[in-house]
Amino acid sequence: MNIQKNAPAVDHVTASVIQGALENIAIEMGYKLMRMSYSSIIRESEDFGAGLVDIQGRGLAESAQSTPLQSGPIPGYVRGILKTLADRGESINPGDVIMHNDAYAGASHVPDVGFIVPVFYKDELIAFSATTAHHLDIGSLTPGSCGIVDAIDAYAEGLQFKAIKVYEAGKKVIPVWHILRDNIRVSDLVVGDMEAQIAAARIGAERLVELIDRYGKSTFQAACDNVMDHAERLMRQAIAALPDGTYAATTFIDGYLDDPDPSRKELPLCVAITIKGDEMVVDLTGTAPQVPDKPINMPLHGTVDIAIWLTVRSVLLDTAVHGHIPVNDGLVRPIEIIAPVGCLANPIFPAPTIARFCPGNQLADTVMKALAGVAPSQVSAGIGNLRVIAFSGLQNSEHWVHMEIFEGSYGGRDGKDGMDAVDTLYANTRNNPIEDIESHLPLRVDRYELREDVCGAGQWRGGFGSVREFVYLDAGGASIEGEGHKFPPWGFRGGNDGGSAGLRLDRTNGKGGELPSKVPHTPVDAGDRFVCVGPAGGGYGDPLLRDPEMVLADVTDELITIARAADDYGVIINEDLSIDRAATEKRRA
Numbered sequence: 001m002n003i004q005k006n007a008p009a010v011d012h013v014t015a016s017v018i019q020g021a022l023e024n025i026a027i028e029m030g031y032k033l034m035r036m037s038y039s040s041i042i043r044e045s046e047d048f049g050a051g052l053v054d055i056q057g058r059g060l061a062e063s064a065q066s067t068p069l070q071s072g073p074i075p076g077y078v079r080g081i082l083k084t085l086a087d088r089g090e091s092i093n094p095g096d097v098i099m100h101n102d103a104y105a106g107a108s109h110v111p112d113v114g115f116i117v118p119v120f121y122k123d124e125l126i127a128f129s130a131t132t133a134h135h136l137d138i139g140s141l142t143p144g145s146c147g148i149v150d151a152i153d154a155y156a157e158g159l160q161f162k163a164i165k166v167y168e169a170g171k172k173v174i175p176v177w178h179i180l181r182d183n184i185r186v187s188d189l190v191v192g193d194m195e196a197q198i199a200a201a202r203i204g205a206e207r208l209v210e211l212i213d214r215y216g217k218s219t220f221q222a223a224c225d226n227v228m229d230h231a232e233r234l235m236r237q238a239i240a241a242l243p244d245g246t247y248a249a250t251t252f253i254d255g256y257l258d259d260p261d262p263s264r265k266e267l268p269l270c271v272a273i274t275i276k277g278d279e280m281v282v283d284l285t286g287t288a289p290q291v292p293d294k295p296i297n298m299p300l301h302g303t304v305d306i307a308i309w310l311t312v313r314s315v316l317l318d319t320a321v322h323g324h325i326p327v328n329d330g331l332v333r334p335i336e337i338i339a340p341v342g343c344l345a346n347p348i349f350p351a352p353t354i355a356r357f358c359p360g361n362q363l364a365d366t367v368m369k370a371l372a373g374v375a376p377s378q379v380s381a382g383i384g385n386l387r388v389i390a391f392s393g394l395q396n397s398e399h400w401v402h403m404e405i406f407e408g409s410y411g412g413r414d415g416k417d418g419m420d421a422v423d424t425l426y427a428n429t430r431n432n433p434i435e436d437i438e439s440h441l442p443l444r445v446d447r448y449e450l451r452e453d454v455c456g457a458g459q460w461r462g463g464f465g466s467v468r469e470f471v472y473l474d475a476g477g478a479s480i481e482g483e484g485h486k487f488p489p490w491g492f493r494g495g496n497d498g499g500s501a502g503l504r505l506d507r508t509n510g511k512g513g514e515l516p517s518k519v520p521h522t523p524v525d526a527g528d529r530f531v532c533v534g535p536a537g538g539g540y541g542d543p544l545l546r547d548p549e550m551v552l553a554d555v556t557d558e559l560i561t562i563a564r565a566a567d568d569y570g571v572i573i574n575e576d577l578s579i580d581r582a583a584t585e586k587r588r589a
Contacts, residue, residue: 010222014215015230018223019326021211022061026050026071029131029204030063036196038189039136040436041403045429047134050200052208053078054127058329060224067428069108069360070132072306075329077114078128080106080301084163094120095170097198101138102162103154103353108302110157110354111138111145113194115166117201119208121217129204131197136401137185142521143401144390146357147479149256150520152293154350159183166198185392185399231330236278238316239334247373248272250286251366251382253359254486256294257516264291266486267344269363271370282308282367283338284345295352296359296518297344300337303356304345307364308337310426315371315378355518357427358385358483361408364425365489372492381411381456382489383424384465384498384535386482387517391443393476402441404470405429406482406532409463411456411489411498412540417550418463420450421534442474451499451534453560456488457568458495458539459546464559465499465534472528482517484535495539496568502533543569544588548579 029050037043049070050063057079062071081100085092092098100106101113112132119127138145138158151157159179166176180194181187212220248271255265270286284304290297298304309332317325325331339346345363347353365383372379387406392399405427410418423429434445447469456462482501489498503519505512508527551571554560565571572583 010219010226012226014219015223015226018211018215018220019061019227022052023064025204025207025211026052026061026063027065028207029129029200030066032203033131033133033196033200036199037133038192038196040432040440041136042133042193044432044436045405047405047429049074049132050204051130052127052204053130054224055125057082058228060127060328062327067426068310069303069306069426070112070134072310072426073106073108073302074114074130074132076106076301076305077130077132078106078116081116081163092118092125093169094118095167096165097167097201099161099164099166102160103299103302104349105162106301107299108132108306109299109356110160111135113138113161115194115197115201117198117205119205121209121212126212126217127208129201129208131201133193133197134403135190135193136403137190137399139183139185140354142479143185143392143399143477144403144479145354146388146403147390147481148295148354149479149481149518151295151352151354153352157295157352157354186401227326228328228330231326231328232333234317234322234325235313235331236334239275239280240278242275242374244275244277245374246272246274247370249366249369249373251362251369251490252487253296253362254483254517255291255296256518257486263289264294269344269359269366271363271366273367273370273374275374279334279336280312281336281338284343285338285340287339287343287345290342290344290347290351292351295355297347297351297353298356298360298363299353300339300346303360304339304363305337307360307426308367309335311364311367311371315368315375318378355481357388358481361385361425361427362483369490376493377414379492380413380418381458381462381492381495381538381540382498383410384408384463384489384501384537385484386423386427387501387503387532388481389530389532390479391441391470391476392478393442393474395442395474400441402437402443404432406468406534407431407466408535409465409498409537411462411492411537412458412460412495414540415460417461418537420463421466422463442472442476444471444473445469446471446529450559451536452558453564454499455536455560456491456496456498456539457543458491459541459543460495460539461546461554462489462495462498462537462539465501465536467534468532470530470532472524472526474526475524477521477523478519478530479521480515480519485517489535489538491538492540494542496543498538499536501535504531505529506531548584552577552579
């Protein structure tokens with residue numbers, strides 16, 4: 001064990017109080033950002049991040065209510081900014097606000113724009129307060145910022161901001177804001193959201209200075225080192241509890257199923273986890289090569305590392321078992337990541353990365369599958385991946401853009417069924433209320449329900465996906481990023497695989513039909529509808545061991561049919577919804 005021990009002593013109570021204060025500051029930043037934002041992707045879906053980072057680029061705390069894919073990369077944003085500014089010979093001064101979205105320097109992908117406020121204490125740079133958010137548009141090839149699946153390189157994905165000062169010494173850098181307004185669709189919403197990010201980050205900086213004033217600089221810094229060391233000890237203890245060895249898994253992403261080039265579809269993600277003492281190496285060797293002209297590549301810093309850290313942390317330090325776990329730099333110290341340069345998980349600039357969302361979630365699922373070999377009672381079976389549709393159109397020469405994240409589902413786990421129709425793993429966003437969609441946009445949601453009779457059967461069944469139908473009330477367009485049409489979520493310990501996703505466009509002219517998981521921008525007419533079918537999670541454990549009463553409950557709730565109960569679980573249910581015990585025993589035998 002190699003815990004860092006370079007900080008002066010501080011008592012554990014004080015360190016814990018300061019840790020709690022840091023977490024509360026990050027949470028306050030997040031709520032302020034939500035309430036000040038204009039777009040539903042932040043206000044309703046909570047696709048944002050807020051966090052505090054020390055001068056070394058080490059994460060101190062992040063907002064618990066935001067998505068790990070937004071808050072988790074914030075230390076990487078700061079490290080990328082520090083390197084970029086150092087390379088240019090530029091300094092950081094009080095009153096600066098720095099904008100950054102460089103996918104090859106810490107950012108998750110270009111639509112996730114970070115705004116970083118340096119925190120000065122008595123004229124000394126001591127930390128950073130930062131917010132990130134997924135913006136509706138970033139000036140890419142087609143409207144929207146997800147669902148962009150046909151960008152040929154990083155330049156086709158939209159505006160790139162590499163440590164750009166939008167405020168310098170407290171003064172607004174007006175030309176930068178002109179560039180933003182002139183090159184981004186729905187710029188009123190996007191710029192409004194950006195200004196909300198800055199305001200929230202400034203609030204975080206003010207609160208942090210107040211906290212340091214209360215305890216003093218040396219005590220504050222000692223407490224930060226103390227809680228990071230504590231988090232490191234927790235992770236090392238969890239790793240050390242596992243048997244040494246290497247545990248490997250492979251899953252596949254669809255890629256571009258309608259592309260004749262085999263190098264662009266059915267692509268493997270490979271994970272080998274080696275446990276040695278209290279350290280872990282996660283090796284991605286064998287993962288498919290990058291796709292140089294399609295944007296499904298995943299930045300190593302900001303996407304791949306977050307997918308790995310989040311999954312390892314969730315499996316080995318489950319809060320249901322361990323209670324509250326401080327989320328900071330200490331958790332990641334015992335974990336080394338190996339990703340061959342030029343693979344999907346470590347692409348070379350200018351390979352595009354804007355559609356890294358679903359592949360990254362599948363990578364997290366692959367890490368889960370590898371951990372199943374060493375911690376089988378702590379994982380879930382395969383998750384149902386997600387889909388994002390960028391709905392858009394023009395009204396009186398003005399763009400409207402809406403980003404809708406469609407839920408997946410979790411696989412079953414030891415003692416619990418998988419969760420139905422929820423965002424999975426590193427996404428963790430909320431769904432948009434139908435009322436919000438229909439009151440702001442020329443869209444109508446005609447159907448929103450669980451996908452019945454399709455799930456991974458198991459002693460603990462997988463979660464059900466959802467079915468959603470969106471109808472255009474006016475002409476517009478859409479682009480779509482999804483996964484899981486070809487490869488269903490994996491079953492575990494005798495459980496069945498889950499159900500694959502599906503997508504259909506029903507056109508009023510009768511020329512629609514089934515679609516692959518990734519669809520470049522496509523025009524649609526008023527009355528056209530997208531029918532979106534979510535995947536079902538994999539089953540955990542032998543279905544014949546499932547309690548017949550639980551099978552009956554699913555039948556009674558009309559989640560599965562009587563026929564499915566017999567075929568998958570060997571449970572015979574009469575027409576009066578009673579269990580035929582004798583027939584069930586015979587069938588299961």
